[in-house]
Amino acid sequence: MQKGQAESLSGHIPAYIQVASALRRRIETGEWLPGEKISTLEELEEEFQRARVTVRQAVGLLEKEGLLKRQQGRGTFVAEQVNDRRWLTLETSWSAIIRSIKRNVPRFIEVANPPSHPRLAPDEGKLAEEYGFLRSLQLRDGLPYAVVNVHIEKGIFDKYYDEFMEHTALAVFDTLRGTVVKRAHQTMTIGTADPEVANLLGVSLSAPIAECRCVVTSKDDVVIYVGEITYPSDCIRLHMDLLEDETSASSEVELSSPKPRRRSKKAA
The missing domain is CATH 3.40.1410.10 (Chorismate lyase-like)
Incomplete structure (x- = not known):
């Protein structure tokens, strides 16, 4: 599942933080719905034109935040319950x-x-x-x-x-x-x-x-x-x-x- 044109990434913020921010925004805006399977690492790597390790770090960061859940052999999914972190x-x-x-x-x-x-x-x-x-x-x-x-x-x-x-x-x-x-x-x-x-x-x-x-x-x-x-x-x-x-x-x-x-x- 590949999205359209990649978000613009620029500035001095580390690349994985920028990618994570773009992915987080998709979850918060409902572009990726709870329980939905997200793009594969290969698709995100191609979309953002970033190295695999960068994309993996970005996805891992959102996993730590509880926004994404990885399922062995199936892929990575948006968490069913997405809490509003901006309290x-x-x-x-x-x-x-x-x-x-x-x-x-x-x-x-x-x-x-x-x-x-x-x-x-x-x-x-x-x-x-x-x-x-x-x-x-x-x-x-x-x-x-x-x-x-x-x-x-x-x-x-x-x-x-x-x-x-x-x-x-x-x-x-x-x-x-x-x-x-x-x-x-x-x-x-x-x-x-x-x-x-x-x-x-x-x-x-x-x-x-x-x-x-x-x-x-x-x-x-x-x-x-x-x-x-x-x-x-x-x-x-x-x-x-x-x-x-x-x-x-x-x-x-x-x-x-x-x-x-x-x-x-x-x-x-």
Whole structure:
């Protein structure tokens, strides 16, 4: 069973990942139905113009994901029950983001030489004099699903250090008394996993990843928070209601709540 014209494969992503992505898309869109026998290795090799070992790796990856089942002497079939692996919806509003991460508990990773400042684009705001830096691994059901790098303006970082050690940083920002946020925006790009991220998330080197970047600025346009969150691309989806009423992008968000705690001695 050979499909028509092969999907275009290009870029620096390993060939087997590209082939696996194309095959995964056929399953997710219903082009290959549950229980259906897929193309043979020979047919896929010819279609994608890739070596047999590359095609075999791609099929093997989808077998590990539970999307394909190999039957001895019969071929390879789409699994009867195909679970939706994209369980994590990327939120598009402040309140929804806070709601989705509020109960997360970060597992912090020690960084020998943390970057002193975040990278900023010209239109993202002004750098603060100093920042605190945190790197953590986020888990779901005991399994890692995100690597998070966070820069926080040093005054806020020191004042609420204990809160940042117990909760995700944005959830803390949502409860800070007297802090006024002028702007908060999030962008997403698609990249590939470097060796460290691949090891932390348990994915293949150069596997597709989604990189979300959240920037929060104060009233005087100083950047008080930069969060860079890396997800395996096969667990996320972006959903937007295109007819939902728009809110003013320039509106200010006033954050409120707990009193600062004294920084613990062990964290000095």
